[in-house]
Structures are given as structure tokens and as C-alpha cells.
Amino acid sequence: DAKTTQPPSMDCAEGRAANLPCNHSTISGNEYVYWYRQIHSQGPQYIIHGLKNNETNEMASLIITEDRKSSTLILPHATLRDTAVYYCIVRVVNAGNMLTFGGGTRLMVKP
């Protein structure tokens, strides 16, 4: 699986959009971009995934650059409950569903 690079930490004001970047410059054509988050002392939670098109669900939006070398997870209106570690993971489609976690970004949403 391709390696990802994320900033170790970010702050965001409550009610504002949180934009979390991820670099995956070595991504190959059969790798998806997945985002999970882990709230303190809980198990990781799936957020969203995509291949090359932008994706949106009830939790977030995923913007993938045209060359697929980077992506941004957008939480449109961050709340205090969004404080968590956010993991960007790239995964080969045919390699099973196990996940290899990188360092992640610790997002702190502040009032």
C-alpha cells in the first residue's frame, strides 16, 4: 500500500470547516483513499472513501486531486465531538480489507 503523509496536528474553531490534508504521492491506479477517525479511547470509525472522483456523505466530503497524489477531507461544520485523530489510508483494491494506519492528524476543535 502507498505511504501517506499527514500533518500531526491541527486546530479548528467550532462551527467552521475543518480541512484535513493528506499526501499520497506514490498512489497507484488500483488504490483507493480511505479516511477513518478515532475518538479518544474508542475504535476507529469509517468516514468516507474514494478512487478519483470527489465524494460526499453525511459525515464529510473527500476531495481528491486530479493526479490523485493528494486529498483533503472536509468536515463542513466542525463540532467539539469531531475532536479525534483522523487517518488517511490508501489501500489496494484486491488486497483484502485490512488497513495499514499511518500517523494520522490529531484534530482539536475548539469552542
Place this chain on the structure above:
Amino acid sequence: DTEVTQTPKHLVMGMTNKKSLKCEQHMGHRAMYWYKQKAKKPPELMFVYSYEKLSINESVPSRFSPECPNSSLLNLHLHALQPEDSALYLCASSPTGITNTEAFFGQGTRLTVV
């Protein structure tokens, strides 16, 4: 039901004890996983079971012994652990044959070895 249930939530054990962690899911998933997470670190894959058979062992010491007695249950048997094995142990499950899908995680068992 989209839950993965892990028991116990907390466990303290001595280095000579034998204990087991349990994981249960009723989503019909035929792939199940054990991860280990040390404080302030990302989860690390330990084992993968596919159709109740061990498919991946990430060079985990033999004092950790996984078992998948049926398609809904996953156990992790612990014996002669060391204090450095203290960590959060996470179980996850996912469908097989459909690789473009999410994994569901339990809340973990926080293990302390004394």
C-alpha cells in the same frame, strides 16, 4: 446491527496468567482482524482471519494465540505476556469478496500487564 462487540473492556493480568479477549459480530462478515494499539500510536495489524482460517500473522509472538471458532466470533488467547504488551486491542470485521468496503471496529479491550 453494525456493531463489533469486544469483551472485556478492561483487563489487568499478571505475567503468569492466561486470559482471553473476545470479539463478536453479527453482520455476516467473513473477515475478522486483531489490531494492537499502543498509547499515542496508530493501530498495528496483528492477525487476519478469512472464512475462519488464519490468513495473515504479522510476525506476532506466540504468547498471542488467535482463534476463530465460528464466523461470528474471534478470540485472542493471552499467555505469559510482558508489561510491554499493555495496549488497546482492537477487533474489526469486514465483508470478503468485496474489497471496496469499510471495516467495522469494536471499542477495544484495554489490557494492562503487571
